[in-house]
Amino acid sequence: MTSSECLYSAKDGMVSLGPEGIALRRWLETRLSELEKVCSPTQRSYPPMLPVKDLARFDYFHNFPHIALCAAPVSLDAIQGSYGGKPHGQLEIIRHEDLADSEYVLPSAACYPVFFDLQGATIETTLHTGVMAQCFRNEPRYEGLIRLRAFSMKEIVCVGTLESAQAHLILFRNEISQLLQSLGIPFSIRPAVDSFYDKASSRAVMQRLVPVKEEFLYEDQLAISSLNLHRNFFGERCGIKLPGGQPAFSSCVGFGIERWMHTLLSHFGGDLQRIERALAG
Numbered sequence: 001m002t003s004s005e006c007l008y009s010a011k012d013g014m015v016s017l018g019p020e021g022i023a024l025r026r027w028l029e030t031r032l033s034e035l036e037k038v039c040s041p042t043q044r045s046y047p048p049m050l051p052v053k054d055l056a057r058f059d060y061f062h063n064f065p066h067i068a069l070c071a072a073p074v075s076l077d078a079i080q081g082s083y084g085g086k087p088h089g090q091l092e093i094i095r096h097e098d099l100a101d102s103e104y105v106l107p108s109a110a111c112y113p114v115f116f117d118l119q120g121a122t123i124e125t126t127l128h129t130g131v132m133a134q135c136f137r138n139e140p141r142y143e144g145l146i147r148l149r150a151f152s153m154k155e156i157v158c159v160g161t162l163e164s165a166q167a168h169l170i171l172f173r174n175e176i177s178q179l180l181q182s183l184g185i186p187f188s189i190r191p192a193v194d195s196f197y198d199k200a201s202s203r204a205v206m207q208r209l210v211p212v213k214e215e216f217l218y219e220d221q222l223a224i225s226s227l228n229l230h231r232n233f234f235g236e237r238c239g240i241k242l243p244g245g246q247p248a249f250s251s252c253v254g255f256g257i258e259r260w261m262h263t264l265l266s267h268f269g270g271d272l273q274r275i276e277r278a279l280a281g
């Protein structure tokens with residue numbers, strides 16, 4: 001077994017981990033679990049696919065059709081006829097005309113199901129939810145651990161008043177900064193365009209006046225974490241209310257797990273013992 005097979009291999013935008021890669025990921029996840037204790041989120045896990053009709057309520061297919069990956073079964077007609085045009089041992093693709101309609105999409109972020117789950121709820125006290133999900137994005141090109149078709153995203157979501165949603169981001173801005181400083185990892189924090197909103201919309205104009213998304217960049221280039229203020233967008237779309245009846249506000253903090261792994265490997269020159277010690281604090 002080569003050293004890269006012990007650590008990881010990446011092909012076609014997907015990653016396989018060997019024993020060392022699994023250990024690295026576990027050390028990182030343990031450290032991030034410590035970090036999130038500042039808000040003691042309730043941990044939840046959701047199904048690996050999202051209904052098209054739910055995501056459509058967030059204007060998802062208007063704003064991001066280019067990254068969506070749909071899951072569709074082979075159509076009954078195709079199964080009963082002949083499909084593929086080749087002996088089935090040699091099939092490389094299933095042609096779109098042989099697929100049935102897609103009711104489900106592979107998620108591109110971990111936090112969407114949190115809002116579907118709260119549909120119609122009244123938020124009496126601020127909710128903090130921790131989610132880890134396999135996420136998917138259709139991209140024009142893929143690169144190592146930093147641009148993937150399938151990747152893991154950890155998110156810590158806050159739903160409540162505007163003040164609590166903002167306080168959540170201030171808290172984690174500080175926590176993540178301290179973690180990166182303690183690891184000696186060079187980073188910067190930059191405002192980013194929030195991809196939830198149509199660029200031409202009044203929301204996007206408002207966002208340029210008051211940044212609602214910030215990213216932690218490793219070496220000024222690679223976004224490894226993000227802080228996102230959704231305002232009351234998800235509250236409005238999912239009927240999530242505050243006790244007074246007005247739509248709830250939300251925010252989320254995201255960690256791209258494979259990008260953090262890349263950052264650790266790059267910064268510590270691939271020295272796993274040093275990474276383990278540094279993450280253990």
Ligand SMILES: [Zn+2]
Nearest residue numbers: 109111155252
């Ligand atoms: Zn999110």
